[in-house]
Amino acid sequence: MVFNQEPFSEAVNNWDLERLYIDLAAAKREFAPRARQGLTEVERTHLRGLLCCYNPAEIAHRLNREPGGIQVDLSRTLYRYIERLTNREENTVQNWRDIVNWLEAAGYRTNQPQQRVDWGEAPEVSVFYGRHTELETLKQWIVSDRCRVIAIIGMGGIGKTAIAVRIAEQIRDEFEYLVWRSLPDNPSPLSEILVNIISFLSDEQSTDLPNNIDDLISKLLNVLRQHRVLLILDSWETVMGGDGAERYQAGYEKYGELLRRIAQQNHQSCLVITSQERPETLTSCEGETVRLWKLEGLDNVAATEIFRTANLEFGAEDATRLIDMYRGNPLALIHISKMIQELFHGGVTEFLRQNTIVVPPPIQMVLKQRFERLPEWEREILRCLASEATPLDSDTLRSRMSSQVSNSEFLEQLYSLLQRSFIEKYCQDGTVLFTLQPVVRKCVNRFYGR
Ligand SMILES: Nc1ncnc2c1ncn2[C@@H]1O[C@H](COP(=O)(O)OP(=O)(O)OP(=O)(O)O)[C@@H](O)[C@H]1O
Numbered sequence: 452m453v454f455n456q457e458p459f460s461e462a463v464n465n466w467d468l469e470r471l472y473i474d475l476a477a478a479k480r481e482f483a484p485r486a487r488q489g490l491t492e493v494e495r496t497h498l499r500g501l502l503c504c505y506n507p508a509e510i511a512h513r514l515n516r517e518p519g520g521i522q523v524d525l526s527r528t529l530y531r532y533i534e535r536l537t538n539r540e541e542n543t544v545q546n547w548r549d550i551v552n553w554l555e556a557a558g559y560r561t562n563q564p565q566q567r568v569d570w571g572e573a574p575e576v577s578v579f580y581g582r583h584t585e586l587e588t589l590k591q592w593i594v595s596d597r598c599r600v601i602a603i604i605g606m607g608g609i610g611k612t613a614i615a616v617r618i619a620e621q622i623r624d625e626f627e628y629l630v631w632r633s634l635p636d637n638p639s640p641l642s643e644i645l646v647n648i649i650s651f652l653s654d655e656q657s658t659d660l661p662n663n664i665d666d667l668i669s670k671l672l673n674v675l676r677q678h679r680v681l682l683i684l685d686s687w688e689t690v691m692g693g694d695g696a697e698r699y700q701a702g703y704e705k706y707g708e709l710l711r712r713i714a715q716q717n718h719q720s721c722l723v724i725t726s727q728e729r730p731e732t733l734t735s736c737e738g739e740t741v742r743l744w745k746l747e748g749l750d751n752v753a754a755t756e757i758f759r760t761a762n763l764e765f766g767a768e769d770a771t772r773l774i775d776m777y778r779g780n781p782l783a784l785i786h787i788s789k790m791i792q793e794l795f796h797g798g799v800t801e802f803l804r805q806n807t808i809v810v811p812p813p814i815q816m817v818l819k820q821r822f823e824r825l826p827e828w829e830r831e832i833l834r835c836l837a838s839e840a841t842p843l844d845s846d847t848l849r850s851r852m853s854s855q856v857s858n859s860e861f862l863e864q865l866y867s868l869l870q871r872s873f874i875e876k877y878c879q880d881g882t883v884l885f886t887l888q889p890v891v892r893k894c895v896n897r898f899y900g901r
């Protein structure tokens with residue numbers, strides 16, 4: 452069939468092309484009454500390319516044309532017709548992605564195939580307080596801004612998995628497929644996980660999958676291009692913690708390759724990862740379509756809900772002290788609330804009178820695992836800060852260290868620890884001071900006290 456041999460013919464799978472051609476021809480007539488009637492073959496091809504989520508440079512590459520030429524064509528023709536068709540002011544197209552979003556909103560997208568969902572090992576999140584701003588922003592990044600990769604980064608127990616579940620529940624209708632995979636400790640080699648995901652996405656019909664990992668990634672990318680998939684990979688930190696430039700553990704470097712390619716190549720899907728570690732792979736791609744969200748603790752209102760659910764007794768000031776002590780970490784607050792209930796009959800004041808910080812076992816476990824993965828040098832910085840009662844500036848901190856390292860190495864390590872939420876910083880009289888959050892300090896002293 453001739454139609455199928457046209458470039459970007461796969462657009463017909465998801466879009467009502469015939470209706471679009473007719474309606475755009477009418478818009479063209481209004482915009483350029485003297486131009487040839489109907490859409491030209493070139494205009495139709497460009498339209499299909501955009502609808503398949505190829506950017507103008509990629510369309511040019513595939514058609515063997517100059518990228519600049521396509522850009523000029525688009526801004527003289529299609530962009531203007533589409534503005535008319537969708538009742539927008541002239542010259543309001545900011546970006547080629549607007550075209551897909553606007554035409555979808557105008558109802559030209561068809562054939563939303565039956566949605567397929569595989570929640571994998573995603574936990575059920577029945578109780579979830581606050582996080583309104585975070586939810587709205589992250590949903591906007593995924594749905595409206597059509598980001599290709601979102602990384603939710605934060606301390607263990609801060610609520611990354613919970614918010615990812617909530618987001619996925621709320622926006623699942625925007626996607627043809629939803630796939631959740633939680634990476635366990637010591638995850639399987641990437642090839643196994645890819646085969647598993649691709650099989651699901653191809654409705655178990657892919658029997659001849661390649662052995663080569665790069666080809667498997669290409670295969671996944673093809674599916675991410677053809678379908679709108681929400682893929683969530685939870686606990687990405689389990690593949691990280693190595694010594695290489697991107698910090699992947701030995702044998703897991705290809706996970707970085709997967710992330711890079713999903714971030715850099717065009718497709719219509721979104722990969723969400725949650726991680727305690729910031730994936731360095733994404734640093735160089737961060738921007739319009741690749742974004743990182745550092746998840747902080749719950750605000751006072753949401754954290755107080757946890758205390759209420761646990762039937763604690765508290766005044767506003769005590770609640771604030773307790774929340775701040777654990778930096779709003781919900782896992783810590785849930786555990787400490789139970790303990791206060793058992794030991795002090797729910798009395799927060801009584802607990803605070805003990806003047807100590809208790810580190811709930813799950814938080815201890817998470818921190819211990821993370822400390823063990825740190826290079827010795829970074830551990831020394833933590834030990835040093837933990838043994839000081841007051842925050843230190845970087846010069847003093849450096850002078851207290853026993854090992855010999857260059858200034859640049861020291862700053863790199865300090866920066867890396869700050870990025871990974873181990874260290875907090877304050878500004879006092881124009882000087883930046885570093886310290887540890889109370890729970891981290893307690894654990895460092897307990898595990899590595901000197
Ligand atoms: N907004 C919230 N309201 C109430 N409880 C929450 C909220 N966010 C998280 N929790 C609870 O806090 C605990 C820790 O959350 P979660 O497992 O999402 O943390 P995490 O950041 O994914 O931790 P890890 O890095 O160890 O995987 C869970 O019991 C979760 O249900």
Ligand SMILES: [Mg+2]
Binds near residue numbers: 611612685
């Ligand atoms: Mg988690």
